[in-house]
Amino acid sequence: MPEGKIIKALSGFYYVAHDGEITQCRGRGVFRKNKITPLVGDQVVFQAENSTEGYILEVAERKNELVRPPIANVDQAILVFSAVEPGFSPVLLDRFLVLIEFNFIKPLIVISKMDLADHAAAEEIERYASEYRKAGYDVLLTSAEAADGIDSLRPFLEGRISVVAGQSGVGKSTLLNMLRPDLELKTSGISSHLGRGKHTTRHVELIEIGGGLVADTPGFSSLEFTELEVEDMTRCFPEFLERSEFCKFRGCTHLSEPKCAVKDAVEAGDIPKYRYEHYTEFVQEIKDRKPRY
Template structure:
């Protein structure tokens, strides 16, 4: 019996890495009975049937996981946004952050293609990013000529997930870290202002003694696992200020003596972030009503 990490899943075959040695494996039927499927990132025990193939018998307990795309045992989730093509969207960034916090993941933010901005656009972007910096998020910006090695130099033993919409430069980042990967990249569709999907499955790449996952670009974000009552806990500043509201079940919308709304009014909480909270809350409320 050997133990390794699943680094790739294609057509029902799970590729398992054991100290740099790769094995193609399939799960035993017992997983179907338990309605349990291995996913990329899982630590598994498997039996070698011949030189490079085998069967998975046991999945180790996961410390965390993402439902979509399915990845487990994540140490850091890096949200990759682009400054231009596709244009930076603070609303989309906040939605990615909500997803990250809902799965108890530690998010970091990278904004690519800043060299494509005018001086005025660059200043506007920095003003928005300053909000996230003040909230304690690690924020990095890079242009096409920047080296990425400093961003990922201390990842030994870690599993990092790169997440973001199509066309923001996730595959380009990985190619810069390891040119031997030669991952496919594509130009942006000007009509849609977003990239075409170049990554079609989740795969872990071994880089700097750790793993980095390139995930398919998101055409839509899945909030099905989040109740509207829980949403306030996934906005750091709203969650913190909400502890001082008069009513414990305050949703920070129309309730009296709401400390969050008071902080928004005096500028201590970003009006932009609060608006994004209200928008998403209303979407979640309408979704529940439909069902």
């Protein structure tokens, strides 16, 4: 039986790429019975009489999967945030980063619309970029309109499955259009009435860009920590994890324990205060979560 990768899912059909061809498939009923939903990024075994009448028979084991957006086997998450319109939000970025780290996916932070930022806003973004780099993240500053920084993104794409995610209206589709102009993905500005971006991408699809596969995904602005427990949170902040071995107590939660290396680093200014505040806020959110039965 042939094998391939799902590159698009739309209206109950799965488009499987294999040997330079794409076959339109449906999922067998056994998937619904076993509560398995094939996802974009899945490696699958399928059978097909022709290019439009195939059936997926088997889904290979996944190394990871995301719920929003629904995609599997991701190597890298390109988190696009804008300097302005909408304004840069460290707390929203940290929510994204936590969920990406939790799924063992490598994040890349891209801050767009730098050409629209005034001097004060640009300086603030540069400071944030420096602090996130110090925490261990790759950060790129870009301007799609002026094409600044776009080429620096290409080496990160090669040989990887990347998901592009971020708040609506930050310029995800614009960024992909700059990398591959023939895509002509729909873009949209900010809704003046709602103050947030209008959704322009309605489904998940893997697109060949820069020697890799990139998923353009629907924009969204809220993320919940439904799968995380309190003990997961420390490893989702890499600069905390790096220092946790120097805490007095093994399994330190960096909240009320004495001689905590993370809290000491915050006091010394080695970890930005907002990162620690977001950490404590997220931990409390998990503690306040209603138990699942």
